[in-house]
Amino acid sequence: xxxxxxTQIPKPADEQAFxxxxxxxxxxxxxxxxxxxNGRRGQRQNGVDLFGVRNGDPGYHVGIQCKLNSDGHxxxxxxxxDEVRKALMFRPELREYFIITTAPDDVALQELARELSLExxxxxxxxxxxxWGWTTLEGRISERADARKQFDPDYGPFSDRILERVDRVAxxxxxxxxxxxxxxxQLDARLARFETLQLAPGxxxxxxxxxxxxxxxxxxxxxxxxxxxxxxxxxPLLERLLERVEQTASGRILFRIKANIGSCLxxxxxxxxxxxxxxxxx
Numbered sequence: 001x002x003x004x005x006x007t008q009i010p011k012p013a014d015e016q017a018f019x020x021x022x023x024x025x026x027x028x029x030x031x032x033x034x035x036x037x038n039g040r041r042g043q044r045q046n047g048v049d050l051f052g053v054r055n056g057d058p059g060y061h062v063g064i065q066c067k068l069n070s071d072g073h074x075x076x077x078x079x080x081x082d083e084v085r086k087a088l089m090f091r092p093e094l095r096e097y098f099i100i101t102t103a104p105d106d107v108a109l110q111e112l113a114r115e116l117s118l119e120x121x122x123x124x125x126x127x128x129x130x131x132w133g134w135t136t137l138e139g140r141i142s143e144r145a146d147a148r149k150q151f152d153p154d155y156g157p158f159s160d161r162i163l164e165r166v167d168r169v170a171x172x173x174x175x176x177x178x179x180x181x182x183x184x185x186q187l188d189a190r191l192a193r194f195e196t197l198q199l200a201p202g203x204x205x206x207x208x209x210x211x212x213x214x215x216x217x218x219x220x221x222x223x224x225x226x227x228x229x230x231x232x233x234x235x236p237l238l239e240r241l242l243e244r245v246e247q248t249a250s251g252r253i254l255f256r257i258k259a260n261i262g263s264c265l266x267x268x269x270x271x272x273x274x275x276x277x278x279x280x281x282x
Contacts, residue, residue: 062097077109
């Protein structure tokens with residue numbers, strides 16, 4: 001998931017702020033630049049706070065009811081039925097009716113909306129009824145910069161670019177982590193084979209030679225990884241190898257491992273790690 005999509009949008013502070021911000025959202029969703037608020041406070045609104053037409057069709061009217069629910073308060077089924085009952089009296093007749101709320105999405109209310117739509121169909125009237133909770137609204141708001149700005153005043157013209165770059169950094173970190181974990185798993189498997197190696201009596205030289213040959217191959221592999229521009233990936237592999245063989249490997253092998261660790265630490269951008277590693281070894 002994109003960090004932009006995952007960023008929380010602040011809920012409106014009052015009903016009028018909710019309606020004002022929603023105008024920009026529904027102008028985009030309906031393709032109608034003339035979406036507007038229905039009348040004014042104190043006038044009969046027939047369950048409709050905002051109205052417009054779908055894609056410029058003058059015969060396709062859409063109504064929106066904005067329900068501001070504070071934290072801990074939810075929209076009830078009775079409220080939905082009451083708002084729908086009033087919206088059915090709106091003129092011209094609505095083809096779509098949305099109840100949008102700052103309360104969480106609720107599967108029971110979504111099901112109720114579908115049932116109410118079907119109920120009207122059996123009566124010979126075509127109207128689609130929806131209940132959108134805040135999770136659904138956040139997703140729709142995030143898709144439109146103009147609406148996002150209305151709901152989130154701190155949102156700026158460069159916010160998308162900044163968050164997209166953060167996304168890319170996060171993906172790169174995940175790739176490095178996956179690469180390191182894969183390398184560590186392969187190293188564990190190789191060392192496990194050496195630990196179970198059974199040598200023939202009197203044949204310790206051949207066993208030691210085979211072990212050192214494999215260790216040399218591993219060191220060469222990690223060195224090439226570092227030389228190819230991935231010292232951050234190679235470093236933990238070398239450190240893990242040193243930890244496993246420090247008490248048993250020959251001086252030559254230990255020297256090679258430590259030399260390559262030093263090379264990784266001295267790679268561009270690794271100066272801090274080098275100093276930290278030096279302090280750890282004091």
